[in-house]
C-alpha cells in the first residue's frame with residue numbers, strides 16, 4: 001500500500017540522517033542565522049574545539065563569545081557569500097580559555113523555510129600551521145646560510161683575483177702582472193710607436209732597517225716607499241713590486257728626458273721623506289736604473305738593461321739615477 005503523504009516521513013527520515021551526520025562529524029559544525037548571527041545548532045566537534053557546551057551558546061552569537069579573533073574575517077565571509085556559494089578561509093578562533101587556535105573555516109548559505117542560515121565547518125589547523133612555520137624557519141635558515149656562503153665565496157674570489165694581479169703588502173701590481181703589462185706596453189710601442197721607459201727602483205741599505213728594527217718595520221718602510229712613487233707618478237703609469245724592496249715603474253708615453261725628470265722627483269721625495277718616524281735615526285735613499293724601449297730588442301732585454309743600470313747606480317754610491325747604455 002502506498003502512503004498518500006509518503007514524502008513527509010521521508011523528509012523526516014532524511015533530516016534525521018543529516019542530524020546524525022552533523023553530530024558524528026569530527027570537525028566543528030554550526031548552523032547560525034545569517035542575519036542575526038545566533039547559533040541555531042552546534043555539534044560535539046564545536047564543543048571539543050571551542051570548549052563551550054552546546055547549551056551555553058545556543059541563542060548567542062560568535063561575537064557574544066568573542067570567537068573570531070579577527071572580526072573583519074567573519075564580516076568578509078558573510079559579504080563574500082552574497083556573490084558566491086561557499087567560502088573557505090584560514091583564520092583564528094579564541095576558545096573558552098582564551099587560547100588562540102588556527103583554523104580553516106568553510107562557510108555556505110543554506111536556506112531553511114526561506115530563512116538564510118550560515119553553515120560553518122571548521123577544522124583545527126594549528127599543527128599544520130606550526131609545521132608550515134617550522135618549514136619556513138628552516139627554509140629561511142637555509143637561505144641565510146646559502147646567502148652567507150655565497151657572500152663568503154664572492155669575497156674569497158675577489159681576494160683571489162686581487163692577489164692574482166696585486167702585491168699583497170703594497171697593493172701595487174705583482175711580478176706576474178708586471179710581465180703581462182710589460183708585454184702589453186711593448187706591443188703598443190712596437191705597433192703605435194708609443195714611447196715607454198722602464199725604471200727599476202731599489203732602496204739603498206734597506207737590509208739595515210730589517211736588521212736593526214725588525215721585519216715589521218721593514219714592511220712599513222716598503223709600503224711607504226711604494227706610496228711615494230705612486231704619489232709622484234702619472235695616473236697612467238704602472239707600478240709593480242718586483243720583490244723585496246725592488247719596484248718597477250712603466251712610464252707610459254714618456255721620452256727618456258721626461259722620464260728622467262720624473263724619476264729625479266721621486267728620488268728626491270725618497271731622500272726627503274721622514275723615515276725616522278718608522279726607524280729612529282734612519283735616512284733612506286733610492287737607486288734607480290732606467291731604459292727606454294728599443295725596437296731592436298725585446299721588452300725583456302730593455303728590462304735587463306734597466307736592471308743593470310740600477311746596479312751601476314748602487315755601485316756609484318746610491319741615491320742616483322743611471323740611464324742604461326743604448327742597445328748594443
Ligand SMILES: Nc1nc2c(ncn2[C@@H]2O[C@H](COP(=O)(O)OP(=O)(O)OP(=O)(O)O)[C@@H](O)[C@H]2O)c(=O)[nH]1
Pocket residue numbers: 169202203204205206207208210214215216217218219222243244245314
Ligand atoms: N721587511 C721585508 N723585508 C724584505 C721583504 N722581502 C725582502 N726583504 C728583505 O729585503 C732585503 C733586500 O736586500 P737588498 O736589497 O739586497 O739589501 P740592501 O740592504 O737594500 O742592499 P742594496 O740594495 O745593495 O743597497 C733583504 O734583507 C730581504 O730579507 C719583505 O717583504 N719585507
